[in-house]
Amino acid sequence: MKNNLFIYNTLTRKKEEFKPLNPKHVGLYVCGPTVYGDPHLGHTRPAITFDILFRYLKHSDYKVRYVRNITDVGHLESDGDTGEDKIAKKARLEELEPMEVVQYYTDRYHSYMDQLNVQKPSIEPRASGHIIEQLQIVEDILAKGLAYESNGSVYFDVEAYNKDHHYGELSGRNIEDLLSTTRELDGQSEKRNSFDFALWKKAAPEHIMRWPSRFSEGFPGWHLECSAMSARYLGTEFDIHGGGMDLLFPHHECEIAQSTVCNGHTPAHYWMHNNMITIDGQKMGKSLGNFITLEQMFSGEHEKLEQAYSPMTVRFFIMQAHYRSTLDFSNEALQASQKGLDRLLEAFGKLDQLTASDASTFSVQELKDKCYAALDDDINTPILIAHLFDAVKNINSMLAEKATLTSSDLSELKALMQNMVVDILGLSAAESNSSEGNDELLSETINLLLNLRIDAKANKDWGTADKIRNELQALGVEIKDTKDGFDWSIK
């Protein structure tokens, strides 16, 4: 299947037609989490955004290699490059081996991603497993004269790089701005310029995570891992690089500078950045401490949460906004998403009950074209969802015998809904309503009661009929009367 995908490229600030380097293959690299804390709502944004891209590319018959890293080394605590490694700090506090912390939070991250129905990337490399590759890049940049050694650490020489290249091309900055706006921080005496960034850092005595190198016992600079791992698994030139907008500068800018020195060109053709999730109008983030973890979202145990929200509700909530817009958290918005999702999945589940007619009263082809057009337009999931609600309306109209489809149109509709709802958006009915665990006995019991209610209704015994309905509802069984009987589900 051919698509006509356009994606917004941060590099050019325009929507561009997506043309992969190799006609049938796509290389996709996305910055993954730093595993020193529990995943929160903010982490779902890139995970879900690029999950949909991944799914859509595969749906379009590309062979996709999706690489999403785990950062388990090298992130420094505040105060520029003088702080201590985040993971090492956490480890000391909890008296754990650093890798124990990494393992724990990596497992947690995976578990929550599974619940959100985020597909696993093709490769999930760890920074700590690629120290050699990172050191090779350090050597390469040093050899090309664009880095310097200082007191056992190695720094990238931004000023020298900027003579032949534009440091800031991705984030729209220039070196003069950076000079005038960078603050004076302590411990920067090792650097020639405040905007230089570390390629290798000598480890302080208390620093636990360290590796030997010819410069010092130390650890790689943060920006290096993505350059090293993307090159290793996708090549020095690949299609798409994604991540959160907050990584645009300096992280991705530095990545570009490093890779450009080593390979002579930018690593990725398309740079995609998802926007932030906000809470009370402010970015939800670790440093601000205003985040809600996924554990809290799913359990409802947080002061800002009026109730628990299922993973599918969270997923749907994320998709109802375009990935490049901020999305504000609120209970009202989540509750609206939950209801909308229920309605969508309810209709989806009823597709099998539809029967064909001689004629079609609405155009499935048109619906299909609109759905693909929405996806092709920079993965516009809110528009896609709007079209899916048109489908919901049509499905319900058919159930009410107010609309019809020919048998070929009907199978088209079923295929389309399967493709869009399940394959691409990754929504699953099983996750949404907890109808699991309603075993045979329970089902038969409820059926028995509802059949008794039918009898009561036939006898115009409204008291008994309403009692059965109300008490079942109080127990969480949702009852819908239909033309030829009843329909129920467990809430």
Added chain:
RNA sequence: GGUUCCUUGGCCGAGCGGUUAGGCACUGGUCUGCAAAACCAGGUACGGCGGUUCGAGUCCGCCAGGAACCUCCA
């Protein structure tokens, strides 16, 4: 301070110069024993002030308010 971006109906959220976005909530109707669900119908929004244009949430300028990045952050 520098750079970039945002401000849409009760709420959330699309929109990229000219036709109803959509969801949730609300109101009326149909259906129902009554409900629920579903269907039909309804409200006509675009921060303020100018400008460009036959025509502007949509382009330009100014003003007001808010945010992100400039330090780790998805």
